[in-house]
Amino acid sequence: MFKRFQLLLSISRSHLIVRRYFVVNGFDGAFTMLGLLMGFYVSDEVVLSVVIAACMGTAIALAVSGISSAYISESAEKKHELKKLEDAMISDLQQSAHGQAARFMPFIVAVVNGLSPFIFALIIIMPLWLAHWYPGLIRYPIVAAAAVAFVLIFFLGVFIGKISDSFWLWAGLRALLIALITSLLIYLVSPM
């Protein structure tokens, strides 16, 4: 079963797409949460339950958007690719490994595309939940959550560095720098 799954991933080249979507949408999730948190940070005295509700709502919307958009686009793309392969082979490939991959892989890609930003968002807002469940445990929950976002963005940068065989620390710092610039921009344009 696992070997079959590996074969389908390999022949459809979906492992590369899955990795790319994981990183791209992971960044989306982390940056969206960072943006929200910075927005709340520059606003005065926001109720924690409002912050959590807004962040959870955004995380769920990112997940649903990621799953649906990736499934629609990937299934259309895979159908088109299969048609081209069928034309080249002058035969019906629906029952072959390529046909199975064209039907099955869009699900996998969609799930990764949706879950990646959702999981990143959940990790980032964990300090908010902890502060909500155990009042007094975290003194500045929004700052703590933003710090978690910076750490995750750094590690996403490191992961990209590993993929591209470049120096991991530089890749991580570069991602972190982008996150810092984003935060600074939000801080500067805030009306407060």
Added chain:
Amino acid sequence: MVKVQRIVLDVLKLHSPNGLEFSTQLAEKCPGCWFNFKVMEVDEKTETVIIVVESEDIPYEDVANAITAMSGTIHSIDEVEVISFDDVESVSAATDV
């Protein structure tokens, strides 16, 4: 009793899976068979390969199904070697044992 012991197949396949994956999958589907995989011609999306299969008794249907499952098409059977066993001799040999 007739047994097919060697077949040479002319197969059209896609580039992916590659020769190693393709022949490994074939071998997994047909235990006891020996496979030789040779690329004869490469086109933009497809390649023509010659697959030699050898075994005591080749399960041709299994080989053909495995090739189809890997998106391959058998163009022709270029060579076949079959052997005919004398059933009476086989039975008596089995009885002697």
